[in-house]
Amino acid sequence: MQxxxxxxxxxxxxxxxxxxxRLSTLAAFAxxxxxxxxLLDDNASRHLPPDAELxxxxxxxxxxxxxxxxxxxxxxxxxxxxxxxVGLLFGRIALKELGERPGVAMVVxxxxxxxxxxxxxxxxxxxxxxxxxKSLVERVNAWIVRAxxxxxxxxxxxxxxxxxxx
Numbered sequence: 622m623q624x625x626x627x628x629x630x631x632x633x634x635x636x637x638x639x640x641x642x643r644l645s646t647l648a649a650f651a652x653x654x655x656x657x658x659x660l661l662d663d664n665a666s667r668h669l670p671p672d673a674e675l676x677x678x679x680x681x682x683x684x685x686x687x688x689x690x691x692x693x694x695x696x697x698x699x700x701x702x703x704x705x706x707v708g709l710l711f712g713r714i715a716l717k718e719l720g721e722r723p724g725v726a727m728v729v730x731x732x733x734x735x736x737x738x739x740x741x742x743x744x745x746x747x748x749x750x751x752x753x754x755k756s757l758v759e760r761v762n763a764w765i766v767r768a769x770x771x772x773x774x775x776x777x778x779x780x781x782x783x784x785x786x787x
Contacts, residue, residue, distance in 0.1 A: 649694065652687055659683055697770075704771045708778025715783050726783040733776025740769035 647655035660679065719725075744766050749758050 648687060649691065652684075652691065656680060656683055656687060659687075697767075700767065700771060701774055704774035705778050708775040709782045711775070712779040712782025715779065716785060721785050722783070726780045729776050729783070730780025733773045733778075733780060735773075736769050736776065737773030740766050740773060743769070 644655065644658060647658065660676070660683070715722075715726075745762050749756075749762060751759065
């Protein structure tokens with residue numbers, strides 16, 4: 622089964638939605654099982670069995686990459702949870718101080734959605750990537766995208782929590 626899963630992932634073909642969901646879940650919650658599937662995929666796509674030393678190096682590199690990915694997911698989740706709490710707080714304050722203003726709340730929500738979508742489209746990747754991945758351009762790109770995600774999420778939550786029935 623794992624060989625079939627790896628075979629379906631070769632050459633950029635991610636396979637079925639079920640496989641993508643399964644692999645994403647493994648990456649998040651079962652990193653060792655994900656690494657095993659990743660190594661099977663690499664081995665199947667190269668058609669050569671890695672020797673013990675090469676295998677150890679591959680595992681170390683892949684483990685570092687996966688930990689970086691998982692750390693990014695966790696910090697992003699924390700940031701968005703914080704944005705949600707800030708938005709909830711400001712939305713409730715707006716309701717108490719300004720009363721119900723459905724039109725204004727709608728504009729705030731639409732603006733939040735626009736900023737969120739812009740941040741997803743604005744994210745630059747390969748075209749600015751350096752070998753070390755820590756250039757000033759890359760750091761500014763990441764900061765701008767995170768700030769836009771935070772602001773967009775906060776505004777969207779404000780618009781929802783501004784409603785008296787919430």
